[in-house]
Amino acid sequence: MQELLLDVHRRLAERYIHLKWWPADTDFEMACGAILTQNTNWRNVEKAIAGMKDGGLMSPEAVLSADYEFLKECIRPSGYFNQKAERLVILSRFILDLPGGTISGLAEYPAERAREMLLDLKGVGEETCDSILLYGAGFPVFVVDAYTMRVFTRLGILESKKYGEYQRMFMDNIEPDAELYGMYHGEIVEHAATVCLKRSPKCGECVLAEICERKGVAES
DNA sequence: AGCCAGGCCTGCC
DNA sequence: GGCAGGCATGGC
Numbered sequence: 001m002q003e004l005l006l007d008v009h010r011r012l013a014e015r016y017i018h019l020k021w022w023p024a025d026t027d028f029e030m031a032c033g034a035i036l037t038q039n040t041n042w043r044n045v046e047k048a049i050a051g052m053k054d055g056g057l058m059s060p061e062a063v064l065s066a067d068y069e070f071l072k073e074c075i076r077p078s079g080y081f082n083q084k085a086e087r088l089v090i091l092s093r094f095i096l097d098l099p100g101g102t103i104s105g106l107a108e109y110p111a112e113r114a115r116e117m118l119l120d121l122k123g124v125g126e127e128t129c130d131s132i133l134l135y136g137a138g139f140p141v142f143v144v145d146a147y148t149m150r151v152f153t154r155l156g157i158l159e160s161k162k163y164g165e166y167q168r169m170f171m172d173n174i175e176p177d178a179e180l181y182g183m184y185h186g187e188i189v190e191h192a193a194t195v196c197l198k199r200s201p202k203c204g205e206c207v208l209a210e211i212c213e214r215k216g217v218a219e220s
Numbered sequence: 221a222g223c224c225a226g227g228c229c230t231g232c233c
Numbered sequence: 234g235g236c237a238g239g240c241a242t243g244g245c
Binding site: 161 | 241
């Protein structure tokens with residue numbers, strides 16, 4: 001399994017080259033992006049992030065002191081703005097209470113504790129939590145999302161709907177390495193979102209075609 | 221014109 | 234513990 005997972009990574013890395021994934025100027029912007037991208041196309045998230053910046057809201061202090069309706073207007077393009085505005089406020093308050101008042105302050109805690117703290121926040125589920133832990137605070141936790149499940153189910157590597165099972169598959173077989181985990185997850189998203197395996201897979205055209213064939217996955 | 225997007229919560233069973 | 238329904242906008 002370890003060899004297979006690293007093989008997929010190598011093939012993706014050859015095709016999708018990026019220095020550091022999860023584009024964001026600050027860890028706060030990264031964390032906001034994690035909220036804003038919930039069930040939402042990244043193109044719309046970019047508009048909302050730009051909206052927050054234009055509105056002068058790209059800091060936890062600014063979010064907390066802003067007019068609530070104005071905050072909603074700024075993030076409107078990302079959809080679900082009523083829920084997401086509340087989640088941004090909750091997240092901002094949480095961040096200011098961390099050591100140093102920043103997301104990176106989470107690194108003061110053991111990974112398990114930091115994960116619990118984030119999951120306790122209303123509006124932060126497993127994917128949002130792990131994204132922040134990995135890309136915001138540098139913990140070596142593997143992020144699983146809809147793309148990850150779709151790709152690895154499609155490859156015939158793991159048939160499951162459970163977040164934890166996918167995460168364990170990666171973390172039990174690949175050494176903890178935040179840099180590697182971040183790259184790998186980024187490659188999966190780039191691959192699934194831009195080229196292949198969106199809804200109707202055409203494995204014959206993608207860099208994972210050989211693996212599809214080896215696993216006996218039919219092209220369609 | 222629909223269908224979909226880098227989820228999560230609530231309320232039911 | 235699993236599963237439907239709701240949340241909202243913009244792109245293709």
